[in-house]
Amino acid sequence: MSKRVLAVDDSKTMRDMVAFTLKREGFDVIEAEDGMAALDKSGDGAYDLVISDVNMPRMDGITLVGKLRENPSFRTTPILILTTEADQEKKAAGKAAGATGWIVKPFDPDQLVDVVRRVCR
Amino acid sequence: MNDFEQFKQTFFEECEELLQRFEDVAVTLKAGPNDPEGLDDLFRSVHSIKAGAGAFKFQRLVVYSHEFENVLDLIRSGKLELADGDPELIVQAGDILNDLVCAARSGQDVQDGHEAEMLERIRAMGSQTGTAAAPVSEDASKPDTNGDFVVRFRPHRAMYETANEPQLLIQALKAVGDISILADLSRLPELSKLDPAEGYLSWTIEVRGAENEEAIAEVFEFVDGDCDLVIEPISAAPREEGQAVEEAPSVATPAETTLATSNTPPAAGANAAPAAAQTNSIRVELGRIDRLVDMVGELVIAQAMALDSLSELVDIRHVKQLQALEDLTMRTRQLQEGVMAVRMQPLKALFSRFPRVVRDLSKKLDKNVRLELEGEATEVDKTIIEELSDPLTHMIRNCMDHGLETVADRVAAGKPEQGVVKLSAEHRNGRILIRVSDDGRGLDPEKVLAKAVANGLVEEGADLSKEEIEALIFMPGFSTAAAVSDVSGRGVGMDVVRRNIQKLGGRVTVESEFGKGSTFTLALPLTLAVLDGMLVDVACERYVVPLSTIVETVCAEPSMIRDLPEGGSVMSIRGEMIRLIDLCSNLRLSREGKTEPLRKLAVIVETEFGRRVGLVVDELLGQQQVVIKSLETNYHSIDGIAGTAILGDGRVRLILDIDGLANMETSTSLASEGSVDTMDPIISGGVAE
Numbered sequence: 001m002s003k004r005v006l007a008v009d010d011s012k013t014m015r016d017m018v019a020f021t022l023k024r025e026g027f028d029v030i031e032a033e034d035g036m037a038a039l040d041k042s043g044d045g046a047y048d049l050v051i052s053d054v055n056m057p058r059m060d061g062i063t064l065v066g067k068l069r070e071n072p073s074f075r076t077t078p079i080l081i082l083t084t085e086a087d088q089e090k091k092a093a094g095k096a097a098g099a100t101g102w103i104v105k106p107f108d109p110d111q112l113v114d115v116v117r118r119v120c121r
Numbered sequence: 122m123n124d125f126e127q128f129k130q131t132f133f134e135e136c137e138e139l140l141q142r143f144e145d146v147a148v149t150l151k152a153g154p155n156d157p158e159g160l161d162d163l164f165r166s167v168h169s170i171k172a173g174a175g176a177f178k179f180q181r182l183v184v185y186s187h188e189f190e191n192v193l194d195l196i197r198s199g200k201l202e203l204a205d206g207d208p209e210l211i212v213q214a215g216d217i218l219n220d221l222v223c224a225a226r227s228g229q230d231v232q233d234g235h236e237a238e239m240l241e242r243i244r245a246m247g248s249q250t251g252t253a254a255a256p257v258s259e260d261a262s263k264p265d266t267n268g269d270f271v272v273r274f275r276p277h278r279a280m281y282e283t284a285n286e287p288q289l290l291i292q293a294l295k296a297v298g299d300i301s302i303l304a305d306l307s308r309l310p311e312l313s314k315l316d317p318a319e320g321y322l323s324w325t326i327e328v329r330g331a332e333n334e335e336a337i338a339e340v341f342e343f344v345d346g347d348c349d350l351v352i353e354p355i356s357a358a359p360r361e362e363g364q365a366v367e368e369a370p371s372v373a374t375p376a377e378t379t380l381a382t383s384n385t386p387p388a389a390g391a392n393a394a395p396a397a398a399q400t401n402s403i404r405v406e407l408g409r410i411d412r413l414v415d416m417v418g419e420l421v422i423a424q425a426m427a428l429d430s431l432s433e434l435v436d437i438r439h440v441k442q443l444q445a446l447e448d449l450t451m452r453t454r455q456l457q458e459g460v461m462a463v464r465m466q467p468l469k470a471l472f473s474r475f476p477r478v479v480r481d482l483s484k485k486l487d488k489n490v491r492l493e494l495e496g497e498a499t500e501v502d503k504t505i506i507e508e509l510s511d512p513l514t515h516m517i518r519n520c521m522d523h524g525l526e527t528v529a530d531r532v533a534a535g536k537p538e539q540g541v542v543k544l545s546a547e548h549r550n551g552r553i554l555i556r557v558s559d560d561g562r563g564l565d566p567e568k569v570l571a572k573a574v575a576n577g578l579v580e581e582g583a584d585l586s587k588e589e590i591e592a593l594i595f596m597p598g599f600s601t602a603a604a605v606s607d608v609s610g611r612g613v614g615m616d617v618v619r620r621n622i623q624k625l626g627g628r629v630t631v632e633s634e635f636g637k638g639s640t641f642t643l644a645l646p647l648t649l650a651v652l653d654g655m656l657v658d659v660a661c662e663r664y665v666v667p668l669s670t671i672v673e674t675v676c677a678e679p680s681m682i683r684d685l686p687e688g689g690s691v692m693s694i695r696g697e698m699i700r701l702i703d704l705c706s707n708l709r710l711s712r713e714g715k716t717e718p719l720r721k722l723a724v725i726v727e728t729e730f731g732r733r734v735g736l737v738v739d740e741l742l743g744q745q746q747v748v749i750k751s752l753e754t755n756y757h758s759i760d761g762i763a764g765t766a767i768l769g770d771g772r773v774r775l776i777l778d779i780d781g782l783a784n785m786e787t788s789t790s791l792a793s794e795g796s797v798d799t800m801d802p803i804i805s806g807g808v809a810e
Contacts, residue, residue: 101343106175
């Protein structure tokens with residue numbers, strides 16, 4: 001069984017990069033283009049990891065993290081938020097909402113993999 | 122080159138959309154408060170551009186969009202109110218942003234200082250609030266020690282609530298230095314009093330040879346505040362101040378990086394493929410293309426129906442109508458080809474992940490391996506590409522783990538130290554062939570057979586050809602590795618690979634020479650949607666034979682056919698003996714009432730391996746393009762049947778699976794010898810479930 005990751009970002013470039021990197025790591029990548037879409041897809045099956053952008057239309061990443069953590073099947077799922085280095089507030093807000101950690105944009109594949117390995121079995 | 126280079130094109134397309142959106146909103150801005158959603162849009166557009174620009178190292182764009190984004194953030198959060206002239210400034214700032222994006226895209230830099238004035242004005246605008254976005258900087262790294270630290274780590278409940286896992290963090294420390302761990306279980310209560318969400322354990326970890334304290338702190342970055350964490354040098358030996366300054370901080374903020382390099386020309390990588398970046402393309406949601414493919418499929422059926430019902434009009438009075446119909450047929454076909462081409466993608470995206478797989482694995486296995494890629498530009502249906510990822514990864518792992526020898530063994534065998542795994546793709550006969558080959562030890566037929574016998578897959582003393590023995594590795598429950606390794610022996614065998622490929626209407630075969638290496642060949646259809654077929658009639662039933670497999674059709678004189686003593690018959694054509702497959706008996710049809718034609722009509726087809734067999738049919742009904750519908754999704758797989766198609770008369774017909782049929786015949790004859798009837802599932806090409 002390969003692991004499943006829900007990759008949430010309104011930027012196709014970012015989704016592509018995350019998907020490309022994690023597919024090489026053996027993940028099945030399910031993509032969503034904002035928080036609402038991610039919530040819609042949160043029901044279909046268990047996820048081993050969620051990676052979400054913060055700034056997105058309809059529902060932002062921080063709200064998404066909070067909503068996912070309310071769902072019992074996401075209680076122990078690592079959730080990473082994609083943020084920029086300057087966004088110290090976002091990191092704190094993300095963590096308060098229940099995010100496991102963050103990935104700083106821009107990232108290269110190795111950095112992403114390193115972070116994922118730190119939070120994902 | 123960065124692996125992400127391939128996404129540059131997507132990025133620029135996205136930029137175009139974002140800039141358009143930006144402009145649409147920016148022109149509606151007015152002094153004073155604005156629509157919050159619009160302001161969010163502005164911010165997000167610039168933010169997304171910045172993030173992408175950072176990934177591709179377009180430094181000027183990063184610096185500019187960073188400042189711009191900061192101001193927009195202040196505006197949207199209400200910290201900065203727009204004054205007269207500001208909306209106009211934002212529109213102009215957007216134009217400059219556009220210029221910088223275009224420059225990055227074309228690879229031709231705009232002149233120095235093009236954005237300098239605007240940058241100043243944006244900064245000035247932001248600084249009005251007194252909360253100007255100062256670049257966040259972190260302290261320079263502290264004086265180094267000898268690299269030995271002791272880490273005391275006690276997670277709190279909050280840490281578990283964010284799904285952080287102490288074990289993984291400790292694992293991550295291994296990358297920082299050599300570690301030794303001591304767990305403290307003293308706070309662990311009795312089982313009855315244990316709260317699973319509480320943190321009772323704590324650890325003392327010695328890290329030796331770490332670069333600096335930050336490297337360790339970085340591992341615990343996410344749990345800062347959610348645990349007790351103390352990092353102490355074991356024997357602190359502070360360095361001279363000057364020395365410490367020379368050391369680059371381990372984490373540079375983007376702001377620092379970008380400011381430092383903003384005056385230097387963009388990195389070479391940014392200019393790498395200006396030509397490619399200008400390819401005109403649009404992004405289309407896959408669902409829309411699929412609907413289009415479906416609709417064209419229905420059109421093909423409708424067109425075939427029209428042709429079918431009007432084909433009786435072979436009257437001179439209707440010549441115009443017939444011509445129009447012919448024209449329609451041709452156009453429909455062109456349309457279909459055009460639509461299918463939209464779904465085609467080069468294999469590059471898939472192949473590009475394997476260098477890394479090989480690199481990681483060669484480290485793990487301690488083997489010296491070079492990966493050669495060929496035919497990356499070959500285009501295949503997107504669905505097929507997606508489904509190929511797992512099987513190909515598995516096969517490459519298999520080659521490296523089981524196929525290639527260790528360096529010592531290779532040298533002993535007189536081979537170069539470096540093993541070669543080759544991945545190639547090509548189009549052939551309307552199919553795509555993907556090969557994974559290695560120059561390793563190859564399959565040892567004796568070992569394979571012994572293993573199969575030991576696993577009860579083949580009876581002792583079975584007389585099998587080399588090809589038949591090699592095919593055994595695809596049988597469920599067969600594994601050539603003596604011990605299950607964590608590299609390729611994950612309980613997934615070549616049988617799963619074969620099943621996945623078969624699901625795609627493809628085949629996997631292996632050719633191997635003991636001592637010299639193995640080649641696995643995947644043969645796949647170019648697309649899963651359409652097929653050129655020959656409609657044949659057998660005992661009043663109609664079947665579709667894939668046109669690409671047909672070599673010729675022969676109306677056989679009785680003298681050309683000879684019956685074999687063990688059953689079955691062969692036909693001699695121009696001195697070549699070709700085995701005949703009687704479809705009527707093979708598909709268990711009955712000829713009730715209908716007599717067999719006097720002279721046998723044989724459709725000579727070629728299997729994937731180039732073997733020729735003759736299918737005995739009653740009548741040829743003509744060529745037709747058919748839309749393939751999977752049998753498995755609606756029913757279940759049947760030996761000898763590749764799928765179904767809806768024809769012009771509106772009826773569902775079965776598409777014959779030539780290799781399946783050819784192999785079915787082999788297995789029956791083998792089974793009739795009473796030696797290897799257990800082989801049925803493997804050579805019949807059926808899905809063993």
